[in-house]
Amino acid sequence: MASLAEVKAFRGEEREWEDRSWFPPGPQLAVCLSGDKNRLADLSDAELCERMAAARRQASWAQAQELAAIAELAARRHAQDEHHDPDYRVLSARESLLEEVSVALAVTGNAAATLVHLAERLTHQLPGTQEALQAGRIDLAKARAISDATDHLPDSLCARVEDTVLDGVEERTTGQLRGKIKRLVRRLAPAELEEQTRKTVKGRRLELWESGHGAAGLALIDIPADDATAVHNKLTAVAHGLKQDGDARLIDQIRADLALQLLRGIPLPEALHAPPVDAEPPASTPAVPDTSEEIGDSVAEMVGHAAQRRLEELRAHVEFHGRLADLPRLAARTVQDLHERLAPLRDTTCGHGKPGYRPPAALRRQIEARHATCVFPTCNRRSEHCDIDHTTPYGTRGTTCGCNLAPLCRRHHRTKQTTRTNETTGWRLFQPWPGVLIWITPAGTWHITLPSRQ
Known part of the structure; x- marks a missing residue:
């Protein structure tokens, strides 16, 4: 029987990406993915499929490194x-890590906590999953599914479940993987699953988030599965009834509108x-230019650029001399x-x-x-719900x-x-110009926060 290479030679063609499923992720695959000869327009349909699969393997490898x-x-x-x-007044090293x-x-603090938890789980309890991700x-979605579903299990049982679900994991979607793990845990550890369900429901909550274009999302999280199913089924039944009566909206739109009316306190049948x-966002009011702050804004921008140049020079100096451990202290000195x-x-x-120590109401409004x-660079808490902090402590200049x-x-x-308790590994915060904040992390990286309207 002719080999694949002989068939290609007979056809007079050579396909770069055909049968590349064996190619492991890592630096070599990164070179292949970035090569000029792999222009997408020159690839066959089969090669495009191989290339997208290779890119997914490479992304998994990179996520494992992260x-x-x-x-x-x-x-x-x-x-x-x-x-x-x-010390309750400062963050612990664990909190500072987040x-x-x-x-x-x-990323947000919650997203960081999720990543840290997953990283520690893969390192200590799920080495097989970590290896599968790196290979x-x-x-990442499947790694999270395995971690979440085994989080409550004893280490010995966790290892048993992991070994079972990793067999043939490449052929399953995330949903299929979650279903298999759930069935396996229900069979092997029903008591642990029931206890974890109780703990999860204790964390039930109502979440609100902006979804873009003036819209928002509102969701009940971690409520009992039976209750969630009952509510969904009832809304669906009512929506189908309205649809049969000639309602032009989609089923999803009717369900969403009905749920919103009920949550706003409108009873049945009025809610129907x-x-x-009306999802159209209100017209925005044109911003009125504030010429009194133009000079300050310009200086703020210059301060940001100056700090960036100084820190880049500092980093190059430290790396050249091999004293990376000194970076936080030297960065703070530079700022x-x-x-x-x-x-x-x-x-x-x-x-x-x-x-006085407490800012007057007018000054507080100005700061807000x-x-x-x-x-803080990744925080979205509204300033009116924050402390108005003295960047340089009051009474010490x-x-x-x-x-x-x-x-x-x-x-x-x-x-x-944390700066007060640990000058070496703590966080440092400076305000070299009004409204321009420079953070230096315990690792020596730095981040600039400018006024909101910039």
Whole structure:
């Protein structure tokens, strides 16, 4: 029988991506994916399928590297926790880790917590899943499915479930994988599954989030499955009834409108006849230019660029001399130097001089208008629900003034406070210009927060 190569030679063609399913992810596959000769227009349909599968394997490999780095950083922060007494006023090293991951990856605190938990689970309880992710046999969604479904199990049973579900995992979708794990856990550990269900339901909640284009999402999370099914079935039955009566809306739209009317307190049957929800966003009011802040905005932008240049120079210097451990201390010194150099211009522009520790109501409104949310890089908590913090502590050269105040939610206020207890590994926060905040993480990376309207 002729080989595949002989068949291709007979046809007078050579396909770069055919039968590449064996190619493992890693640096070599990255080179293949980025090669100029692999232009998509030149590939056959079969090669395009092979290439998309190869790209998925490569993405899984990269995600495994990301999680491994998170797990290593987590291990180092755990070691720091063991050498420090707990202090409720500041974040623990574990909590600080979540903030570091959050700013490093530009994700929310909840997303960072999910990644840290998954990274530690793969490292300690699910090594087979970690290996499958790195080998490109599964993607991140499947790794999360395995982790979530086995989170409550003893280690011995967790390993047994993992071994079973990884057999043939490449051929299953995430939904099929979750179903198999659920059936397996129900058979092997019914008591543990029931206990985990009770714990999950205790965390039930109503979540609200913006979904874009002036719309939002509202959802009941972790309610009992039977209750969720009953509510959904009832709304569906009513929606089908309205549809049969000639309602032009889609079933999904009727269900959503009906649920919203009921939650707003409109009883049946009035809710059935309520008009459809008007999803058009209100017309926005044109922004009125504020010429009084134009100079400050320009200076803020210059401060940001100057800080970036200084920090890049610093990083190059430290890396050249191989003293990476000194990066947090040297970065803080550099930003402090920038803060002091701008002092004369800051003093002239700001004027200073607000008596007392607590800012007056007018000054607080000014700070809240300048920053609509907490000034931590990834935080979205509204500034009116935040503490108005003195960037430089009050009484130690810190004044109650617009150039030294910024909104910090209670958690990130505690993040900033770690500087007081640990000058070496704590977080550092500077405000070299009113409204321009520079954060330096325990690892020495830095992040600039500008006024909201920028």
